[in-house]
Amino acid sequence: MPSNIALVKYWGKRPGNLNLPLVSSLSYTLDGYGSKTHIALDEKDSLILNGKEKSGDEAKKTFAFLDLFRATSEYYRVVSDNNIPTAAGVASSASGFAALTAAMIALKGWDVPLKEQSMLARLGSGSAARSFWNGIVLWHKGVREDGMDSYAEPVTLQTEPMAMAVLLLDQSQKKISSREAMKISLATSPLAAEWPARQQAHLDAALKVKDLPSLGHIAEENAELMHELIRTGTPSVDFDLSETKEWKTRVRQWRGQGVPVWFTQDAGPNLKLLFPRASQKDITERLNATGVGYFVV
Ligand code: DP6
Secondary structure, three states: OEEEEEEEOOOOEOOOOOOOEOOOEEEEEEEEEEEEEEEEEEOOOEEEEOOEEEOOHHHHHHHHHHHOOOOOOOEEEEEEEEOOOHHHOOOHHHHHHHHHHHHHHHHHOOOOOHHHHHHHHHHHOHHHHHOOOOOEEEEOOOOOOOOOOOOEEEEOOOOOOEEEEEEEOOOOOOOOOHHHHHHHHHHHOOOOOOHHHHHHHHHHHHHHOOOHHHHHHHHHHHHHHHHHHHHOOOOOOOOOOHHHHHHHHHHHHHHHOOOOOEEEEOOOOOEEEEEEHHHHHHHHHHHHHHOOEEEEO
């Protein structure tokens, strides 16, 4: 299953145990970049990730998710391979939980429509709900307490075809998980009260765009607002490295030179650049000239 990058971000949860989001979100799927997972019955639980047996938090989170499906005395051997460069810092939890959901459904031999698969994956990680389709995907936050209206579906925007370059700026571990940073910022930032309405306005506008520059502009503004919310929480969290700041400046400079390119940023220092597919040659030439590592989807 592929990973995905939000153009209008999921940030914040509603109360309860069903991982229900405060806001709806819109994403672009990283076709070909994600996780391949197989689950077999075994004597005990195990997780083999990229050829290595894991025992820490990753394994705990995985087994806790599998508990949702577990019959009495049923144990699982989970073998998962991730082909996203580790340096990308790209939410591997999105592809990871989507692939885990699909593998569990295959093991059980169930026939589950994608909409319901999306709801099941959401229980593991919110962004995983959006990984079941290619292209642009909308995750409806829903309003019900049982979460049965909180699912994703593919949508078509009236823009020219887009592409995304994922920049590989930093390889280090996340300093704080998105789950933790979400909690802190929404509980303490003075911007928390206005975030849901401003985020919804971004989403409404994104769904109506007629061209890619409008979508790029919204995506960049939405990411900047999310990071302002995170920075103004207590304690303040700033995901930017100096390279991140340099790249934001560079993207704005390129735009000043007439290049149609915008950035978005998740809970880490790496930027993802958004541009029309027709500009791919120009953008990759520019990226190559800087020596930065990247991949384009
Ligand atoms: C900044 O999906 O990782 O990438 O539901 O707690 O697992 P949990 O959070 P997660 O958060 C993703 C946050 C984001 C924005 C997004 O992908 O929409």
